[in-house]
Structure formats: C-alpha cells, structure tokens
Amino acid sequence: MISDKMKNLVANNSVIREMFEEGKRLASIYGKENVYDFSLGNPSVPTPEKVNQTIIDIVKNEDSLKVHGYMSNAGFEEVRETISTSINKKFGTNFSKENIIMVVGAASGLNIIFKSILNPGDEVITFAPYFMEYNNYVSGYDGKIISISPDTKTFQPNLEEFKEKITSKTKAVLINTPNNPTGVIYSEETLIAIAEILENKQKEFGHEIFLISDEPYRELVYDDNEVPYVSKYYKNTFIVYSYSKSLSLPGERIGYVVVSNEMEDSENIITALTISNRIIGSVNAPSLMQLVIMNCLDEKVDISIYDKNRSLLYDSLTNYGFECIKPQGAFYLFVKTPIDDDKEFCKKAKEFNLLFVPGSSFGCPGYVRISYCVDTNMLKNSLQAFEKLSKVYFS
C-alpha cells in the first residue's frame, strides 16, 4: 500500500529506530546521566532572551489577524526587506526583498529549489562527507546525488575529482559550509576554484549549473574564522539559511532562500520557488516566527558554550590518541576511527555508554561524528569513558 519509492525508506527506518531504542535501553539500565549521547544535532544552548521577549511583545501588541494570517507565499514583504538589507550590510551584496523567500527551515528550502530546477535524471554533485538526507531531497524530484570522495587531509572539497564528475547532466552543486559533519569552513580559495570550474563547465555544456550553499551553521564559527558569502564568487547561486542553529529554533521551522540577483532568469526562478513553497504544502514560513526573526536579526546564541565544549573535547580526544582536525564551525567533531570499520567502532563505544553516528552515514566510512551541542557537565563526565575507549585501541 506504500509507494515504491517509500518502501526502502520504511524498511531502513527500523535500523534508525533501533539506534534510538538502544539509547533508551542503555539509559534504563545505567541511568540517563550515565549515557553519553553525542549522536544528535539538536542545539543545547537556549534561544536568546530577546527572541522570547519579541514573541510576547508581538502577540500582545500586534493585530492577531496579521500575526497569524496568510501573507504572500514568499513571506511578509517587510520581513524579506529587512533581511535583504541586513545581508547587504553584512556582506556588501545588493539584494532586495524579491531575492528572499521565507521557508519552513533549510530542509524545506532545499526541497523547493530541487522541485523548481530538477528534471528526471538530472545530477546534483555534493562533497563527502555530507548530510545523507540530501539523497532524499534530490531523489524526491527524480534527480540523482553524485558524491565526490573526501580529501581527508583538509576536508576541503576534492576539486580534481569534482572537475571529472561534472557532466551534461549536472544541474547543480550542493555545498554545506560550515560543514556537517566536519566543522570545516570552505575557504575563499575553494569557492573561487569551484566558481571557476563551474564557469568553464557552463560554457562547455552550454547550460547553467547552479551552486546551492546550505548554511545553517553560518553563525556558529569559532576563533577568527570567517565564512565567505558564496554569491560573491558565482552568479548562479542559491543560499539556504535557517535559524535552527543560529537562534536555537530548530522546532520552529524558519529560514530563507536567497536567489542571487545576478542569477540568469532569476525572476522566473523566484516565481518557481514561490509556487513550489505553496504546492509542496508549506504554503508559507510560519507567520509569527517570520515577524520575530525580523526583530532579532542581530541576535546570536551564546556560542562560547559550544566553543568551550569544542576545545575540551578536541584537546581530550587528541590527548587520548584519537585523530581529528579541529573544527572551525558548527558543533561536530569528525574523528578518525582507530579501526577501518566505523560501525564496529560505534558498537565498541556503546559498551562505554558513548553514542556517535558512524561516518558511513555521511558517505565517509572510517570516521565518526561526535556532536558537542551537549551539556558541558555531561561532556566532562564522559571523558573517562572516552579514555577507556581509547585504551582499547591505543594501549
């Protein structure tokens, strides 16, 4: 009774559920405080006080029919205007409200882009390790993800293989920076190189190739690192942004898509995205939250907490003998497993009540993703377990 496309997904779901059930099982045996769950990407730092205060102010003072009502499928005009002005100020771009489409989170933003641009058989290139859900977003519109193997030295994109794998079927390239799961920021040099390759391939194949930058972690950046603004390097760019991480609002489903004003045929593309937003059933991004974020564009969550976790975990793990690069952004550590089989390593870790996601789940076996968006005390308590785990391999 289920569609053929969904059958595999339903069958595989039991595997994911088992992982989840395993965490609950461990908690029931050892107590929740003794299970160290590093498997989720759920923010652990609360939204800024101003966000909650703004919700209250709007609900108290503004017209209910407007606050909770329909607006254009692209979002409230004043919200899009304010966001475009804010981006222009921060990054020296030249967007207007027309370039902004409010969406139900980044996942929805990617869906409406793929719905708008993909014909069956079209290819979307992305760089491993990558968020596996991309496969579902693309295959939902009968496209195909082409994965480029990782450069595990730097986790910058492997540009040689990238060049080779662009074909006449390539419709888009999807990047994610700062990256889930590596925490790497794609450098300006990388973006310039990608842009140059794409410009040449556009000429070679005689059609446009879109660059889609998925940026939910843009504001979660440590030290003096900066995240270059992708539309400056390449005209046919979409930027997909979400407030899930930057304002710790993942459950509220609020974000936007930027369609570069320099994109070919941008007016029709914007119309297509707006219609897609409507007909995939989102209709519009949640109305109250649109008005809230308009008033909170300069707010940030307290990333010093993530930063502290990052240093603590990175220093401890490298000290215990594990290998990984220090993440520049996001809230994940991508650690090389001491044995080739990352799933086997996750199993072993579970014996010490440590839960990770295997790198295989990001198209990059031989690694694990350890999320440090957790309570710092839990992290401190877990270190003895990490140490014990290390001794299995490095003693």
Added chain:
Amino acid sequence: MISDKMKNLVANNSVIREMFEEGKRLASIYGKENVYDFSLGNPSVPTPEKVNQTIIDIVKNEDSLKVHGYMSNAGFEEVRETISTSINKKFGTNFSKENIIMVVGAASGLNIIFKSILNPGDEVITFAPYFMEYNNYVSGYDGKIISISPDTKTFQPNLEEFKEKITSKTKAVLINTPNNPTGVIYSEETLIAIAEILENKQKEFGHEIFLISDEPYRELVYDDNEVPYVSKYYKNTFIVYSYSKSLSLPGERIGYVVVSNEMEDSENIITALTISNRIIGSVNAPSLMQLVIMNCLDEKVDISIYDKNRSLLYDSLTNYGFECIKPQGAFYLFVKTPIDDDKEFCKKAKEFNLLFVPGSSFGCPGYVRISYCVDTNMLKNSLQAFEKLSKVYFS
C-alpha cells in the same frame, strides 16, 4: 533553467498575479474601502484570546530548549496523545497517539499522504467543485486527479459517475467536507454510500483504496448541522485537519493527519508518513504552535460573525435574483452565474468593484465563489454593488 513540471505553473502564475494586481489597481483608484474583495479564504475573525495567552504562558514558563526544539518527526508525544483523546471523546473513535501525525497545515498533510501512497500513474478521484491545488499535490508525486462532475442540485457527490470512474488505477478518493467552495457538508448517507462503493471496488480490484477527508472547515458549521466523522464509515481512511480556520491560524501552518487504527498495514503507513514529513522538508510541525494547540483544543473562533455574514449575503443575493444553495459550513457562497461564462461574469462584477473567484477555478464553470470571511461593514457596504450587478441581468 526551470524544471519541465514547473514551467506551466510559472507561466500561469502571471494570470493569478494579474487578478491580484487588478485588486490593488482598483483600490488605488477608488480607495480601499470602496473595493469589495470576496476572493480570499483568509479568516476575518481573530484567534481566541486564549490562544495568544497560551503562547505567552508557554514562552514565559517553559524550557526554551523544549519549546523551540526538535522532537519526533511525528510531533510531541503529549500533543498527539491529547489530540487523540480529544477526538475519541468527541467522536467515539479509538485512536492513540500513534494514529496522529502533526503536520505543517493541511496542505502539507495531503502532500505527505500522496508522497507515501502514490506510484506514477495512480489515480486520485475527487468531486467537482474542488480546490484546484489538489491537482498540484497529486501531480507532484506523478499521480493524476480524476474529477467527478458536480450534482448542481445538492452539491453532494455524484455517486453514479463516481462508481463508473473507479478503475484498477484508483489509489485514493479525496473529499472535502464542509466543502470549499460550496459550503455543503457531505451527509452521513453520502459517506455510507461512498464507503459501500469503495468496499465493493476494493474487492473487485483486489487492492486497497484510501479515502482521504480534507477537513479544515470541520468547526465552521452553522445552524444544527453536524459533520459526520469519516473514519467511522470506512476503515482505510485518512483525516486531514488544520487549525487554519478553526483557530484562525492559517499563517502558522499547524494541523494533523489521522491514520485510522483500522487501516490495513497502518503501522507501515504511519512510518511512511513520518518519513515523508521529514524528507519533504517540513521535518516537524512548528513546535511552539504544537504546544499551544494542545492547550486550546476546546477553543473556537467566534463563528457567529461568519454566520451573520452568511445570512446577510445569502438573503440579499437571493433577494436580488441570484441562485445559490445556503451553505451549511465553511465561509463561502457558491453562486450560479446569470450567464454561462463565469469569467465574463467576474469581469462584469469588477466594474462594480466586486471581486470573486470564477467556478472554473474549482472545476465547475457557471458559478462563482464569494468568500464571506470579510468585515461585516464592508459586506453591508457592498450590497448596493451586488444589487447594481443583479440589475445588469435580472431587470
């Protein structure tokens, strides 16, 4: 650069935009208060005070990480539990939280159902007049809408034609009661007849046929009318519910899907819907609003205002010579046009600053939809324009 599927939609969009621009043009010439816009289905009665108070209470008193955080893709367990209990109490059903999936409004609910059940070429039967967006929801998953022509005497479904059009390709039947645009409630007799036909056809073709009931107008019902609960009559039923109209929250995108506990293979179907919710990018229904509606299940908007508009408009229009049936629910009047060409009639109405949607846009030419979810004073002021319009045809 746009996908082939989207090209037509983008081309047709300019027609819709023209209609919208026309309204703005008229307002700029005659003043906004002298343009009588009956074209939109946007609630005109504000959300109950308790809804706004509940938003404030939750944001003030509950843990931000929970209120704005991720939860299961199907929604918060306590929200689903509370909703299932409330439905059971009202309708004598026997649902548990597993039967409820929280969604980003009814439009999204329909999308995840079609994504979960449709294979390319599958047919979904619906009854004219119907909400044209259904075509896009179904074709998005390569299915095809089969429309049954209207019984314009009662606007109950035409069951003879229905029986004939069920084929081996029929995967689902989609009904909308109370109906947009007619305001008719499908009677218990109708539902029993539909169920019986489907039971027989299931046996004849040897596979299940789903009944999908789209019910955003369930609470907007006048006089002593009742809306029968569809799952009581047929096992393989989905109910799609939204708070857009019942609590005047259309912009917030909050609703749920009920999967009947008696449905064949319901466990796998529920899993498929939950995965679809995630991968079409909704991920989950907005978190704060889930918690809000859990505390407002017995709230209702003040429908006496719609009721007043309904009577005023119905009595006046029939008095002027127009023909229509008195709506039992929703907030639309579906009026027979005095000439066959409903688009031409809309053009004529515009000369009197009256804006309607032609019945052709609902697969039912020769009628217009007049939305009475408007300010009662505007409606009163518009009556002289309706009278003038009537005199063009009936004098």
